[in-house]
Amino acid sequence: MRNIGKWGLGAGLTAGWAVAFAAAPERVPWQLNMHPGVTQSSHDAYDLHMLALWICVGIGLIVFGAMFYAMFAFRKSKGAVPATWSHNTIAETIWTVVPILLLVAMAWPATKVLINEAYTNESQMTVKITGYQWKWGYDYVNWGDKAYHVHFISRLDEKSDRTRQLRSGLNPGDVKDAQGENTYLIDVDKPLVLPTNTKVRFVVTGDDVIHSWWVPALGWKSDAIPGIINDTWTNISEPGIYRGQCAELCGQDHGFMPIVVKAVPPEDFKKWLDEQEAAQNPPAPAAAPVAQQGVPSMPSNG
Numbered sequence: 691m692r693n694i695g696k697w698g699l700g701a702g703l704t705a706g707w708a709v710a711f712a713a714a715p716e717r718v719p720w721q722l723n724m725h726p727g728v729t730q731s732s733h734d735a736y737d738l739h740m741l742a743l744w745i746c747v748g749i750g751l752i753v754f755g756a757m758f759y760a761m762f763a764f765r766k767s768k769g770a771v772p773a774t775w776s777h778n779t780i781a782e783t784i785w786t787v788v789p790i791l792l793l794v795a796m797a798w799p800a801t802k803v804l805i806n807e808a809y810t811n812e813s814q815m816t817v818k819i820t821g822y823q824w825k826w827g828y829d830y831v832n833w834g835d836k837a838y839h840v841h842f843i844s845r846l847d848e849k850s851d852r853t854r855q856l857r858s859g860l861n862p863g864d865v866k867d868a869q870g871e872n873t874y875l876i877d878v879d880k881p882l883v884l885p886t887n888t889k890v891r892f893v894v895t896g897d898d899v900i901h902s903w904w905v906p907a908l909g910w911k912s913d914a915i916p917g918i919i920n921d922t923w924t925n926i927s928e929p930g931i932y933r934g935q936c937a938e939l940c941g942q943d944h945g946f947m948p949i950v951v952k953a954v955p956p957e958d959f960k961k962w963l964d965e966q967e968a969a970q971n972p973p974a975p976a977a978a979p980v981a982q983q984g985v986p987s988m989p990s991n992g
């Protein structure tokens with residue numbers, strides 16, 4: 691009975707591990723593997739990671755297999771006598787050439803992915819991301835040929851912020867979104883709204899110290915450095931909420947500047963963007979008479 695329980699537990703753990711290790715569609719408890727994400731770059735990064743992982747598994751099996759086989763089959767108690775040679779040209783050639791081939795096999799596709807990630811041309815819209823201590827600023831620069839002037843700051847949601855204060859007496863477990871999911875420290879007041887199936891170019895910079903904009907489901911991080919503009923892009927395939935964090939230690943509240951991307955279909959996005967544009971840039975009032983009043987007169991030299 692005890693054994694059945696043990697086996698049951700073992701099988702359960704193995705099944706759970708397999709589920710967690712297989713590419714989970716979203717965060718799951720005890721998840722072991724990377725998230726495959728929702729963009730081509732994240733799928734590419736995931737594939738590179740799996741390629742490197744399986745190469746490592748192969749190397750591990752061969753090296754540890756050979757080691758344990760040697761330790762077991764040629765142990766002293768069986769009367770093994772150490773060989774006295776110290777040089778073998780064939781072995782040395784193999785263990786030099788094989789790693790080189792493996793490195794090239796990994797570097798080739800990795801370089802292709804990096805080059806593709808740097809190719810921000812032909813994007814359909816541009817968003818400027820600015821890192822601040824400790825919040826994110828977003829500027830929608832254009833959509834197609836049309837310039838936009840939409841700007842907002844996205845910061846830790848108010849509930850998390852109140853809860854995180856020292857001696858707040860509030861329970862992090864009570865910070866939940868409308869669906870009942872715990873969003874303590876991973877939610878913001880205003881998410882970055884993006885269209886799906888659209889090549890979005892990001893220009894990323896910092897206002898004070900170095901931050902790093904990172905949403906794992908998109909597949910990359912980009913440093914936000916004062917005085918420097920980094921550019922990168924994404925094209926999200928599925929509508930949804932994608933969460934991330936500042937990934938560069940940027941000061942005492944580094945852990946309290948989460949990122950939330952809300953991906954919506956392009957039609958909905960366009961509507962939202964036009965609404966924001968109208969709200970933030972009201973038409974100028976009818977031409978007022980040129981103001982003369984309020985201009986200080988030059989002091990006379992008398």
Ligand SMILES: [Cu+2]
Pocket residue numbers: 821822824900901902936937938939940944947
């Ligand atoms: Cu930061």
